[in-house]
Amino acid sequence: MYFGSDNQTGASEQVLKALVEANTGICASYGEDQWTAAAVKAVQTTFECDCEVFFVASGTAANCLALSSMVQPWEVIVCHSQAHILVDESTAPEFFTGGARLLSIADGESRITPEHFSALLATQSQHVPHNPLLGVLSLTQANEAGQVYSPEEVATLASLAHQRGMRVHMDGARFANALASLGCSAAELTWKAGVDVLCLGASKNGCLSAEMVIFFDKSLAQGFVHRRKRTGHLLSKGRLFGAQVVAWLKDLHWLTLAAQANKHAQVLASALQNTPGVRLAWKVEANEIFALLPSQLAEELEAAGAVFYDWGLSALPAGQRCGANQRFVRLVTSFATTDEDVQRFCDLLARG
Amino acid sequence: MYFGSDNQTGASEQVLKALVEANTGICASYGEDQWTAAAVKAVQTTFECDCEVFFVASGTAANCLALSSMVQPWEVIVCHSQAHILVDESTAPEFFTGGARLLSIADGESRITPEHFSALLATQSQHVPHNPLLGVLSLTQANEAGQVYSPEEVATLASLAHQRGMRVHMDGARFANALASLGCSAAELTWKAGVDVLCLGASKNGCLSAEMVIFFDKSLAQGFVHRRKRTGHLLSKGRLFGAQVVAWLKDLHWLTLAAQANKHAQVLASALQNTPGVRLAWKVEANEIFALLPSQLAEELEAAGAVFYDWGLSALPAGQRCGANQRFVRLVTSFATTDEDVQRFCDLLARG
């Protein structure tokens, strides 16, 4: 019963097969190969636009390379107080951007609302050159609370940002889960809603290692090839990313995988919600579940083989607290989560 | 009636005179001169210890060079939410430190208390290598609310920091005002209380341009000469700083100047407090006054020639707000503030 994280699996069968097939033959290195070209094309088709696409090996690299292309080092990046770029990427954003600053809002909330963001815009002093300037709004999709921003929400926030000359970044480590949840098109959830740059993650959803930086605003991509090279993120063998991404996007494989993870999350969420003493921190909309559990229950589940992690208390909803006999935990499903594991976990809960 | 800032004056007569006298003669450059040596000696005598002392031209340079010597780029610097290093130095801290992060606490309060700091230490996740590590505690003296930390307060906070392996930085842009207010010794307020590095400002209190980085923990000074050089902060003519600092410290001149500024601030604070409709944001303990004024009164004062600045609303005490007909302002006194200006301002208030 593995609900620890969606990055603890291997690749999907389809993706692995593609990788094996691409292993044969000689081709140009450093991304000049046919697999890379095909993958770029596949991304453009998926997003229905002529975007610039680059592949890197980690989500941190994708996010921080993207941000470094979008921000001056004397600007701030506004993000959620639990954003991965703030909480889980060491000081990589500062390193890549040459010292830009993260500014967090919406503490204790599941999402950045127009109200949060407008309040910040209204009060943030911009006395040149003493104060850092507003640079980028970064949204996470699916977000820090395991929920999704609708295209309309994204559009409203992006519009506020653009009105102030800011650019809009989307951390899409779990973008596929959001898209599968919302049912709209990839274009509607991104550039049509005002997203300038999307970091699209595949490593958590079917690939071994493949992350994409997708520039809808192509002017921001200027210099990216140099940035990627001088941060050590240009791999010599482009087929590694190219083959994975082509297979991942083919026949909506990425959405099939994500939908499966989301479905399992819903089942788990229902079961948890119906369990006395358990409280979901947030309504589950993608593949992550945040819940307060009686400690005893949590321990019994773990004793029975369930794997999930305690989560930082700073991520609790405003006003909620984790009592002495409670644990605040996160469960994550992935494409590799099995019906059996889910069923067994629900049975354990029902047995209480 | 100038209460805009304490950096809008020239040098004190005594300091200027020393500068003029030091202008004559040939001497070694880049800090190898006799004036620099004498200034180092004067600082050591003043602080009663064998500290390492370096001179630079700006407070931002002093603070950020100090911090870069105290922190790894994957660590955080904990500071007050209105700290100058956070609010008024652009992203200089990030630049100098190679991308370390500022983490602010005590929002809406006049000072960092052991409770604030302990709460942070208790909740700050330290999952290696995902989370930035705790690196430095930075205190401002006199602080962001125009108040002072007692030696005991400094010692308690420094002790908490050291227990967690953190180092303690003090931004002493107005250290002289704090010292004059407290009446203790410079040593008691710094190294005896656990401060590892003090940035001592003279530019706001009698010098044209002279800031000191004082390492009480001399091991942290390793490499400082290289840091200062490669940031462009080693001046060729050491006499500029050396002469000023010697004169500034001589015969307690620095404290005399600071005491004068503090005294004027007390007079202004009393008058404001006794004025109907005026509310002091914080008790005045040094040379800065933060107050909520009826807008009409503020405008009348300005019309009569008073100069003071509106202050960022984010600096308001927790729970207070600035009403539609109010203004949140800061008044600052300096050694150059005149009895006449203070008296005239008080008369205007009395006339109401």
Place this chain on the structure above:
Amino acid sequence: MYFGSDNQTGASEQVLKALVEANTGICASYGEDQWTAAAVKAVQTTFECDCEVFFVASGTAANCLALSSMVQPWEVIVCHSQAHILVDESTAPEFFTGGARLLSIADGESRITPEHFSALLATQSQHVPHNPLLGVLSLTQANEAGQVYSPEEVATLASLAHQRGMRVHMDGARFANALASLGCSAAELTWKAGVDVLCLGASKNGCLSAEMVIFFDKSLAQGFVHRRKRTGHLLSKGRLFGAQVVAWLKDLHWLTLAAQANKHAQVLASALQNTPGVRLAWKVEANEIFALLPSQLAEELEAAGAVFYDWGLSALPAGQRCGANQRFVRLVTSFATTDEDVQRFCDLLARG
């Protein structure tokens, strides 16, 4: 007839098979998995010592992360004038190290000799803090001319470096080829000869993407986990590197692959040397061949399907020049080079 580069192949069969096998199952992420642990163990066994081992995806990342652990930003890294870190990694070394400087020597020579290095040490001004300080000596193995440093040569150079307080870095992108060429042990060619940190490349010799940073001086590894994370080089799925490296080192597979490449290079070198009008720039000792070819011959070879690249003229041996009807080219063999391709190329040369 592919002699373009040794990074234009896929993985070896044995390595690919391991990758496929490791794809199954759930395991901890971010390098806490059993494949990573096994790979670290395999490296330690191979090098007969208790070294610190880290895996990253690119040679540039390996080199620059290693260098950033070895150098202060006010120091220089001494390297060959054709070193990959100087010529082919954009300004990655400067980026990772926070602005340390590369200083090149041995221009026009196949290798750094003790004479070159001693001359530099004797003349390099070290006036503190004006001059950058001597920090690291970086050697490439196999080197920039396709030759190898013997353990004795490495030891002499390393000893000179250590005497001056410098640390010794080895760029081993083709270390396996050097080792196969020399026939000594991995330990003898590295830590026993004074190498402090080795960057061991597998991507050019049988892996899809796997580079190792191996700290023989473990004190230099302090902070490396933070450096790797904040540069985006900690991958979530450790099995990617772990599985490859275990298979690559198993049963001397890495040396078998390298020896095969070297052998083919020798055959090509002989044939070229016996071809009228052709001149080898340097004696061939590993898997790279640098040669001056009559332009007509080069074009005939290309027309017949041979792939090789023109090389920068700045890499020519001192005193040699590339005439109007000549081309300066590099040929590289790899484990995937076939007997047939080599034979066909030799036949073409013989046919002249």
Place this chain on the structure above:
Amino acid sequence: MYFGSDNQTGASEQVLKALVEANTGICASYGEDQWTAAAVKAVQTTFECDCEVFFVASGTAANCLALSSMVQPWEVIVCHSQAHILVDESTAPEFFTGGARLLSIADGESRITPEHFSALLATQSQHVPHNPLLGVLSLTQANEAGQVYSPEEVATLASLAHQRGMRVHMDGARFANALASLGCSAAELTWKAGVDVLCLGASKNGCLSAEMVIFFDKSLAQGFVHRRKRTGHLLSKGRLFGAQVVAWLKDLHWLTLAAQANKHAQVLASALQNTPGVRLAWKVEANEIFALLPSQLAEELEAAGAVFYDWGLSALPAGQRCGANQRFVRLVTSFATTDEDVQRFCDLLARG
């Protein structure tokens, strides 16, 4: 007999007087004062154009802030092999630019010639993204050999640079000496000849501390206020620089001072040239003299009270060497050099 450096004096009388006069009164801080405004105006008038002008405290700060505005971090700055930015500013250029690289040419020559520069442009590989790109040409005026570039020379080099999309920086720490030597206008020697950004030094020629960054290409100045602030180079009291610069430029004071230094250098150079066994390394054209002296003579001069410094042997003209009984030394004159000192030194030489 002080010929050690031109930064070992105080300010000229006229400059000091202005500083004292400007000490009185309250004014806006951070460069918003009337002295700063007047100084900007004076520079614009002197250079006969509507340039952007910024003041900083050190030559290193001026050079490196300028360069950081002109170069991407994946580009190179081409400079002379003895350039101050390469040899004497630690790794400040790398720090300020976020890791751009210095590339030196014209080793052993007194100046960068169009031939040197063209040769570099012809051979420098620009394989994207592997090689750093050509970014800036930096010229020193007066140059590293104490000589001057004529407006025509500057124009030819600048034109070559601009044709390749490079920008042109001039390190004018001794620009006044060059201008006094050439007798042309400040405009002719800079923007009319294609210089994009000039760093104009006053600290070596009459000021205590005042350096200017002058953008003739104003588009490059975008963001400069942020760069200056976040490097700690925005001083609170603008009068310090403003008052000095106004006085320095007034009535051609700066050129009077420089001409005086140059004149004394000519006298010394003549005397040295006529002394048996002495060899001038380069024809003297400004206020620096580089010479090979018999060691015994050098010691006698020093014993008699002459101060000058041994110079790095790497600065010797190509083909010359410093024999066992020789010393390679530099003598510098300044506005403060006295007729008496020069006469005494010449007498000592004549006495031989």
